[in-house]
Amino acid sequence: MDPVICTVDVALLTLTAEGLEVALLKREHAPFKGVAALPGGYIHARTDVDARDAARRVLLDKTGIAAPYLEQLATFSGAARDPRGWSISIAYYALVPATTIAQTERDEVRLHSVDRLPPLPFDHGDIIGTAVSRLRSKSQYSSLPCHLLGDVFTLPQLQRVYEVLMGESINKVSFRRKMTEMDMLDPVDGQFESGAHRPAQLYRLKPAFREQLQLLERGL
């Protein structure tokens, strides 16, 4: 049984005015000390229940963020990806509203547009690329994009999130039909967005879909 380096990495994604962004931190130790990279670390077999638990711990320790949505992405492995030796990274991706990152105490956490990434160590570029395509793909037929917004949000806000992720505009009537069909939103009465126009109804994700996604038969 040859020794293998076992790590987890987390692609923490959020949506800002700049578009889709990923959180990077400067590495504290060699190799690649000082280079911006995904938050990650060794699996602690003594204390972590499983890899998901390790990912949650690493994300909280390095960014101060307890992400409500955390899903396994894929496992990256091999002899070539880490100069220290044959290694495994069980990669996860997490979604948070942009406000969550703005509010964290750790100002080491820096957001980078996924379309303009700096040179990244290991295969972190591949991990981010895989995370972004997974997010875009799942957005076509699930409630996943809701997790990029805060606790309450309006349908026009949600539609803009879907549109940015899918890279195309969506018919308003169809979008609202689909949201009704998905039956995943609870209206929040008496609350509205303000501005020089008609305010929009606020909604909240139904509790059943906070961790479990709602899927659509036919997409969009």
Next chain:
Amino acid sequence: MDPVICTVDVALLTLTAEGLEVALLKREHAPFKGVAALPGGYIHARTDVDARDAARRVLLDKTGIAAPYLEQLATFSGAARDPRGWSISIAYYALVPATTIAQTERDEVRLHSVDRLPPLPFDHGDIIGTAVSRLRSKSQYSSLPCHLLGDVFTLPQLQRVYEVLMGESINKVSFRRKMTEMDMLDPVDGQFESGAHRPAQLYRLKPAFREQLQLLERGL
């Protein structure tokens, strides 16, 4: 850096008259010696390029099968899944035509219906369950089921495969429209299936889709 047991497991799936089946072998070593389990084994960091390479090696060594379609499924991990200690299994799933399994020399390889599985060691039941739902889900919108058939096949055969996987009958006209839209099949001229009826046109997967799937916009 705590020690972690690093393994790969492969859910080798095929379609027979009994429905969807998975290949199991009796374990040669403790723990669970003699119990039917997925083909799997330690990662050999000295010789395996990466985990996919390990999965291919393990599958070939244990079953004699070089599966043309092999895809990473998910990674199962934790302190509780293996009595030897904190472990990782990078799970893959492979699809082969039933004839490939019938032709292998190894008669230790036994097919089991995925609906009537014996008690399984570790979390192999979860791995098979995840593999089956991944296969069923991807069958709704991709060319994946083609890999359960041999090199050449007819459209009625392919439709039956889709129907068994999705558990519902498909409209013949719609099915053929979708296959035309996917544009992934080459007709094999001059060859036909025989029987007491009109023979069907034979097709072959276009080379571009032997490893890469073709996806549909709207499913089915």
Next chain:
DNA sequence: CGAATAGTGTCTGTAAGACAGTATCTG
């Protein structure tokens, strides 16, 4: 009241499914 955005009713075109007809083989 005008500008701006939210929300809805309705029409139309496209795509999926039903059905029935034709085609081609065996015995």
Next chain:
DNA sequence: CAGATACTGTCTTACAGACACTATTCG
């Protein structure tokens, strides 16, 4: 030529998108 299955043409139905209209706020 009867039976069986492959294939195809066409009608109907369901759903997605376009469009326009109403609703509600601010200044």
